[in-house]
Amino acid sequence: MRQTFDIKGGPQDGRAHLPLLRKELSAMKLDGLYVPHDDEYQNEYLPDANERLAWVSGFTGSFGNAFIFTDRAVLFADGRYTIQAADQTDPDLFEIQGIPEPGAFGWLKMQDMTGKTIGYDPKLVSPNEVALLKQAADSAGANLVAVAENPIDRAWADRPDQPSAPVVAHAVEYAGMEHAEKRALIGQSLKADRADAAVITSPASIAWAFNIRGGDVSCTPLPLGRAILRADGSADLFIDEAKVSDDLRAHLGNGVTVRPLSQLETALGDLKGKTVSVDPDIASAWFFDTLEAAGATVLRQRDPVALPKACKNAAEIAGTTAAHARDGVALTRFLHWLDTEAQSGKVTEIDAVMQLEAFREELNALNDLSFPTISGAGPHGALPHYRVSTASNRVLERGSLFLVDSGGQYLDGTTDVTRTVPIGEASDDMRRHYTLVLKGHIALAAVRFPQGTTGTHLDVLARHALWQAGLDYQHGTGHGVGVYLGVHEGPHRIAKPWNAVPLAPGMIVSNEPGYYREGQYGIRIENLQYVTPPAPVSGGEIDMLGFECLTFAPLSRDLIVTGLLSGEERAWVDDYHARVRDLLSGKLDGDVKAWLKAACAPL
Known part of the structure; x- marks a missing residue:
């Protein structure tokens, strides 16, 4: 298995390591230290040797930061990690605060730190971040200093070696x-x-x-x-x-x-x-x-x-197209498995991760996962960045929804796809919410737009149907994706916050609106798509950019309320499923091929 389910970290790390760090702070005449999650390379996934925040606190989430003082420790984690942060830190040692409000720097501004000296490692923070940190320290009355050697590195006696894989x-x-x-x-x-x-x-x-x-x-x-x-x-x-x-x-x-x-x-x-x-x-x-x-x-x-x-050339587009077609075979086999064996009410989230990875391994082309698989059954699906562990592993219960967000790294491309499927009979609310999410997905997939348009301009399309129903989701709608590189890359993205980079031909971006009912279920539909060159529109005056889909795997027809879709939306679903069937059916056989035909039948 490429994915492990015993998540490192926990309150014991903070209890063991916080005193060691505080000893170094005293030796360096520091009253506090700013500890970001980032390492020297601003990686999304860190080598073990660079997991400084996890070492001192026990918190292993991919986003967060902390202020460690000689008499106080405060950890900041956003809504994705509220539960995890509480579980992995000792409440007697760490206070948990939210991001983005007030955030670490907003919190510091409101403190009285008169006369205190706070250190930071200049190799771990950008100059923009340093400027904000200094403003916060000035407001709190503290003196901010750059340290030549990170106090955590000095205290971390059994720190792992830096990775040395061949290039x-x-x-x-x-x-x-x-x-x-x-x-x-x-x-x-x-x-x-x-x-x-x-x-x-x-x-x-x-x-x-x-x-x-x-x-x-x-x-x-x-x-x-x-x-x-x-x-x-x-x-x-x-x-x-x-x-x-x-x-x-x-x-x-x-x-x-x-x-x-x-x-x-x-x-x-x-x-x-x-x-x-x-x-x-x-x-x-x-x-x-x-x-x-x-x-x-x-x-x-x-x-x-x-x-x-970000602007992929013809070979990169051809490669990632081939990678997605290959990945679609594994994903379709998995969706068939979910619709048959996993309907028993006995399959677990970990079972699902292992089965999906096995199908990808059988392609004989998988080099790695593109991120740890999100396998969320029932209420776990309502946590957009949930990661299953042996402690949290849950059964896929009948009458619930199952959300799986996964991807693979292949020499010719990087995949990232999310599907939501019913286990047993779905409720009317589940089907309605799924259809509203699907309407947003279709709107973003089908849009034509002029040159100079940014992802921020398009974000509302994916939310419109949800907003009209008084619903929303609290994550971005689309992120850039590399070709046998990072599954998250910039400089473009589709989200509410302003992004100044216009979408340009060859850019790959995800299309992943969602809806999350806390404590019950989550829904997300994600395909990758790339920006196509400007082309005329019949009867129009301006050449328009558009999107071409890369991800091909069946949607959950049983969750679609056809009456909520317009004629154009129904045509889009039927056309998409026809493309899925034509692309994949020749690469499948037996029961899976027959299942695919039924799954892709016209609405």
Whole structure:
């Protein structure tokens, strides 16, 4: 199994480790420490060696932060993790506060910290975050200082080693472009911005720009490293040389100099007098401090790799299309299993995760999961980011809904798909809510839109039917997705908060509206889709962008209230199911093939 069900962490970690950290704080003459979840690379999934927040608190959620003082500890976690945070921390040691209101910095502003010194690790926070942290500290009367060595690292005696998985070349048949050509294009963009070089801090950007992949991070094939990319297209790649083979050096060629990570600070110092591009949203404050101290002119702008990486080329679209067709076979076999064997009322959430992973493994192409599978039965489905454990494992009971959100990492693409299915007979409310979510999904799948439109402009389409019924969901509607890279990537997204990046041809984005009735059930329908080039609309005056679906697997016909759909919406469902049937039926046989035909029958 690639997924484990014994979640690490718990109150015992805080009880054991908090005194050790406080001892270091006293030794460093600090009254407190800001502890983010992020590591040096701003990874979504962290190597064990970088799980600092989990080490000191016991909380293992993927988003959160804390202030640790010599006499007080406060953990901040958002609504996804309210229950988990309470379960995994000792209430005698940690106070639990919410995000985003007031959030860690809002909370600090309201405290009286007069005369206290609060430390932060400049390698773990962005300069934008440091500015907000300083405002909060000033309001509280505290003195904020950057620490040269993280007190947690000093206290963590049995800290695991940093990951050292080999770095491998990613074939141009999947990448669609030689890395020298990519670097030349990025160099041209730097020249246009009058920059001499860019410091690339995102492992995903490095993986894309150099056509390499690694295994340092679970669920994402990333090599941990840094790069300096110059306007002439040449580059220095800073990476643990134990990960680098002769084959990789040959792949990188003469235009790339491989250097150990220990030389990074010196190399930044060598940029004295140069204009250097760095992304203040993803690069840590340490890079800005080091470059400015060296006498470089820092140009604060978006990572120059982010947008080219987001706009997939023809080979990347072809690869991810093939990956989704392959993944659809496994998912359809799983949905058949849910509709037959799992209707017994004896199957558990963990059983479902294991069965789905087994179907994906049988494809003989799965390299990893793209994230830990969300397998939510009944009330667990109402927790959008629920992760099953041996302690929480629940039976798929008849008369309930089951929500499964999962994905795979394949050499040619990354998948992410959510389906909600009935176990036994669904209630009228379940069917109505499912249909309202489906109406939003269809609206976002079918929309045509002009160039310059952002995901924020489109978000209301997915919510309209729910809003008209007085309902909503508290998560984004769509996130970017990489190609054999991160299942969550920017710079684009579809959500209520403003996003200034227009949707552009080749961008992959999820379409995942939902509805969650606390304590009872959750509903989410998620497909991935990519932005198509501008094309004329019959009778129109402006060429419009649109979306092309990537994910193909049956929807739950038994949950659709046909009378709530318009004629156009019913036609969309029938057309989608016809495409699912045509794409997948030839790759299935026996009972599964027969089930697919019935599942995809016209409404």
